Amino acid sequence: MSKNIRWTEFKPYEKNLIKVLGDLEVDVLEALWKLKVSHVRSIYREVARKRKVAITTVATVLDRLFEKGLVERELKRTRGLHYEYRPSITKRQLENTVVRDVLEGLFETFGDSAVSHLINRVGIRDKQKVEEFKSYLDKLRLERK
Amino acid sequence: MTDAILILMTPYLYATLLSLIMSAVVIFSLKLVNKQAYRTRTIMLVTPLVGSFTIMAWVSSFCFIHWLSTNYPTLSHTVCSYISPGSLRFICTSLVTLAFTSFSFAVSLSMINYYLGDKIAMHLFRAKPFSKSQAKETYETLNRLSRKAGVKSPKLCFIERSSPIIFTVGRRNTPTVILSVGLLETLSPEELEASLAHEISHIKNNDGLIRTLASCLKFAAPFNFVSYLIEPAIYREREFLADEASVTLTKKPSALISALIKISEAFAVKTKGGYFYSLAMGFFLESPLRGGLFNKHPPLEERLNRLLQLKETH
Numbered sequence: 138m139s140k141n142i143r144w145t146e147f148k149p150y151e152k153n154l155i156k157v158l159g160d161l162e163v164d165v166l167e168a169l170w171k172l173k174v175s176h177v178r179s180i181y182r183e184v185a186r187k188r189k190v191a192i193t194t195v196a197t198v199l200d201r202l203f204e205k206g207l208v209e210r211e212l213k214r215t216r217g218l219h220y221e222y223r224p225s226i227t228k229r230q231l232e233n234t235v236v237r238d239v240l241e242g243l244f245e246t247f248g249d250s251a252v253s254h255l256i257n258r259v260g261i262r263d264k265q266k267v268e269e270f271k272s273y274l275d276k277l278r279l280e281r282k
Numbered sequence: 283m284t285d286a287i288l289i290l291m292t293p294y295l296y297a298t299l300l301s302l303i304m305s306a307v308v309i310f311s312l313k314l315v316n317k318q319a320y321r322t323r324t325i326m327l328v329t330p331l332v333g334s335f336t337i338m339a340w341v342s343s344f345c346f347i348h349w350l351s352t353n354y355p356t357l358s359h360t361v362c363s364y365i366s367p368g369s370l371r372f373i374c375t376s377l378v379t380l381a382f383t384s385f386s387f388a389v390s391l392s393m394i395n396y397y398l399g400d401k402i403a404m405h406l407f408r409a410k411p412f413s414k415s416q417a418k419e420t421y422e423t424l425n426r427l428s429r430k431a432g433v434k435s436p437k438l439c440f441i442e443r444s445s446p447i448i449f450t451v452g453r454r455n456t457p458t459v460i461l462s463v464g465l466l467e468t469l470s471p472e473e474l475e476a477s478l479a480h481e482i483s484h485i486k487n488n489d490g491l492i493r494t495l496a497s498c499l500k501f502a503a504p505f506n507f508v509s510y511l512i513e514p515a516i517y518r519e520r521e522f523l524a525d526e527a528s529v530t531l532t533k534k535p536s537a538l539i540s541a542l543i544k545i546s547e548a549f550a551v552k553t554k555g556g557y558f559y560s561l562a563m564g565f566f567l568e569s570p571l572r573g574g575l576f577n578k579h580p581p582l583e584e585r586l587n588r589l590l591q592l593k594e595t596h
Contacts, residue, residue: 177444177467193548196464197445210444214416218440218463 141206142226142234154228157235158205164188165198166207166224174223207231244274388501396494400451400458409439409460420466423475424459424482430531431479431486433457440466446545450481450490457485468548473541476532483527489520525585526592535593539586546582 144157154163168183169175175183177199181192199222202208210220226234243251252274256267403409414421417438428435436457441447443462446469452458459481469477484490496516529535 177464191544191547192468193446193464193544196468197548200444200464203444212442212463217417217419217466218412219467220444220463 142231143205144235147239154231154235158207159198159201161190161194161198162202165195166202167228169208169222169224170228174221176219176221180222241277244278385502388498391501392494392498395497396453396491399490399494400453400456403449403451404439404458404460407441407460409441409458412438412440417466419471420474420478423471424478427475427479427482427531428485431482431527433482433486436482436485445548448477448481448545450484453490454485454488457490464548469541469544470537472534472537473544476528476534476538477541477545479528479531480524480538483524483531484520486527487520487523489524492516492520522585522588525589529589529592535589539589539593542582542585542589 146157148156154166158166164184164187165180168180172179172183177192177196180199181190181195184190184195199208199210199220203210207225208222209225210222213219213221240251252271256270412420421438424438425435434455434457436450436452436459439458439460441460441462444464444467445462446465447462448459448465450457450459459478465477466474493516496513500513525538528538532538
């Protein structure tokens with residue numbers, strides 16, 4: 138599932154999900170997580186409580202979220218055309234995907250420094266545990282190949 | 283005389299063939315890729331390819347004429363004797379070739395654009411036809427407005443986008459209005475009516491033809507800087523005209539004003555790699571952040587100012 142999710146940037150100094158998405162995108166996504174299944178008007182009402190925004194802006198952001206694979210939409214043909222939006226993953230799943238992809242990317246590119254930083258950060262002092270960790274990472278790397 | 287026509291016709295046929303091949307390449311390459319993000323990249327990749335094809339067309343037809351003039355001097359002499367005798371023959375031949383190639387290229391490209399443009403645009407945007415039962419109200423509004431304007435009622439198609447997009451393709455007798463699902467969702471009925479009236483005014487003013495002629499002018503004189511300024515200037519003027527005609531049709535300038543503001547709001551968001559958006563905007567609203575001589579739509583402020591003036595008179 139998470140294979141279809143794409144983001145284009147990672148901003149290390151931003152907070153929360155703004156690290157990987159635009160701030161408006163996060164607001165819209167959070168409104169959608171709250172409402173579960175919804176139409177653009179109710180999403181707009183939810184977002185407008187938090188910040189000043191136009192309904193068309195929300196629609197454009199929904200377009201972008203759809204392209205990123207974070208939102209699903211279904212075309213309804215009753216009473217004119219309209220979309221029914223629903224989030225394609227939960228907040229927890231998105232966070233997991235972000236952590237996994239970022240860490241894997243770091244290990245792949247800056248293997249040794251990433252590993253040593255992680256060992257320092259987690260505070261592994263035991264030599265045996267370091268070896269275990271290393272072999273686990275190697276296993277991960279093999280799986281990726 | 284017939285020889286001269288033959289020589290001048292060859293680059294024309296050649297350019298027609300090349301532009302046909304180019305269009306096929308563009309359409310085919312877009313058909314290959316399914317994801318929207320990759321499609322935009324493909325357009326960006328294909329555009330320089332098309333440009334290099336154009337240059338290839340010029341160079342090779344120039345070589346062809348040059349080959350003709352060396353191997354069959356009498357043939358090319360017929361052409362050049364009209365313009366200049368003797369030593370200037372080489373320059374004259376190349377200039378004539380260049381002018382004719384660009385002109386013929388412009389004509390053939392414009393003809394493809396005029397007669398197949400609607401199909402290409404519908405294919406690019408994956409527009410699907412609207413059945414009358416699905417959008418009864420929209421069809422009623424459209425029919426009422428087009429009857430009032432005295433034009434043939436256009437076909438309605440929709441594209442699957444959440445952002446508000448509306449534009450018209452096709453000739454005056456076969457027009458199609460394409461709108462996004464997002465437009466139906468976000469605009470109020472009055473705003474929708476105003477923007478439909480704007481599109482119908484484009485059809486009534488025969489802007490499809492005028493746009494084609496303007497772009498033909500640009501391609502026919504590719505080395506003339508002025509032609510690059512004239513084309514967008516014509517577009518901008520037509521846009522003002524369509525705004526005015528829309529107000530005359532609906533008598534509701536404020537609805538068009540709010541529709542314009544709403545649509546511009548949609549595209550004021552910072553987009554990363556939003557080439558598609560700028561492409562889509564080209565039809566109704568250019569980026570409100572950009573302005574100037576090369577913009578094909580007038581800046582939002584100016585449009586709103588003119589509409590506000592109209593509002594006072596109504």
